[in-house]
Amino acid sequence: MTAIDTESEAPNLEGNTALVAASSSGLGKAAATSLAEAGANVVLNGRDEDRLQAAVEDVDAVGPGEVVGRAADLTDGDAVAGLVEATAERFGGVDHLVLNTGDPTSGGLFDVNEDDWYHAFDLLVMSAVRLVRESAEYLTDGAGSIVAITSITVRQPVPDLVLSSCVRMAVLGLVKTMSRELAPAVRANAVLPGPVETPALRNIVEDAVERGEYDTYEEGLASYWPDDIPTGGVAQPDELGDVVAFLASPAASYVNGASLLVDGGVVRSV
Numbered sequence: 001m002t003a004i005d006t007e008s009e010a011p012n013l014e015g016n017t018a019l020v021a022a023s024s025s026g027l028g029k030a031a032a033t034s035l036a037e038a039g040a041n042v043v044l045n046g047r048d049e050d051r052l053q054a055a056v057e058d059v060d061a062v063g064p065g066e067v068v069g070r071a072a073d074l075t076d077g078d079a080v081a082g083l084v085e086a087t088a089e090r091f092g093g094v095d096h097l098v099l100n101t102g103d104p105t106s107g108g109l110f111d112v113n114e115d116d117w118y119h120a121f122d123l124l125v126m127s128a129v130r131l132v133r134e135s136a137e138y139l140t141d142g143a144g145s146i147v148a149i150t151s152i153t154v155r156q157p158v159p160d161l162v163l164s165s166c167v168r169m170a171v172l173g174l175v176k177t178m179s180r181e182l183a184p185a186v187r188a189n190a191v192l193p194g195p196v197e198t199p200a201l202r203n204i205v206e207d208a209v210e211r212g213e214y215d216t217y218e219e220g221l222a223s224y225w226p227d228d229i230p231t232g233g234v235a236q237p238d239e240l241g242d243v244v245a246f247l248a249s250p251a252a253s254y255v256n257g258a259s260l261l262v263d264g265g266v267v268r269s270v
């Protein structure tokens with residue numbers, strides 16, 4: 001029997017520039033790391049300068065390209081315009097745009113108020129619209145790509161995440177719209193992560209342990225997600241980051257308008 005070669009060939013994005021929104025931590029940082037490993041120049045973003053600079057140092061260490069950070073609040077239109085402008089000035093354009101944000105307010109239908117709904121729309125949807133509008137002229141200049149990091153909540157509503165389950169649906173509509181309006185110059189796709197052990201998820205579990213809901217972090221992590229995960233547990237951030245880099249790369253040249261679950265098989269629907 002022929003052995004399966006598990007050393008997959010990494011995508012090559014040398015000479016390309018990737019702008020990764022909300023990337024000083026977690027999934028955004030993982031996407032930025034995988035893009036840097038593929039050789040791209042990468043612009044990281046977040047609001048907190050110290051966290052951003054620490055992430056720049058980490059990501060800079062992994063690839064041959066240049067890595068810089070630009071603080072900007074994605075809910076501020078002028079700040080987003082400045083982020084894209086600074087990227088284009090530094091690297092001459094934007095080839096790959098990764099849409100990502102922080103969490104919307106968690107809670108069920110009767111836990112969140114009207115302001116929370118509008119904030120979620122601003123954070124999840126309008127941040128993406130702003131980034132795309134500002135960077136479209138650069139993306140369409142070559143063979144561009146857009147990858148939106150969303151959530152499995154768009155396929156299967158998750159208890160206590162009503163805003164993620166509802167508002168993120170609009171991001172998928174945007175991705176589908178872009179996959180036609182920006183084609184053929186730009187491919188637009190979405191990744192739908194299940195639970196990933198990012199700092200955000202770790203904080204949630206640690207808080208639950210502190211409240212006495214679990215004895216240990218491991219117990220909290222294992223039981224935090226109510227569904228079984230066929231692959232055996234929550235993902236590590238690089239398992240999502242590598243998929244983002246693949247979708248951005250020429251290896252995915254015929255993948256456009258797709259919504260790719262990266263969830264270990266948690267979602268049961270076909």
Ligand SMILES: NC(=O)c1ccc[n+]([C@@H]2O[C@H](COP(=O)([O-])OP(=O)(O)OC[C@H]3O[C@@H](n4cnc5c(N)ncnc54)[C@H](OP(=O)(O)O)[C@@H]3O)[C@@H](O)[C@H]2O)c1
Nearest residue numbers: 022024025026027046047048073074102151195196198200
């Ligand atoms: N982890 C999971 O299991 C999981 C699963 C599915 C979906 N998601 C979603 O994926 C996204 C990322 O989650 P994560 O776990 O990676 O979170 P995280 O570790 O807390 O990272 C969030 C990142 O977003 C930045 N950020 C937050 N608000 C921002 C804003 N207004 N403008 C610019 N940057 C902002 C944060 O930096 P600053 O705070 O310094 O701005 C940080 O870099 C979230 O929308 C989350 O709901 C996560």
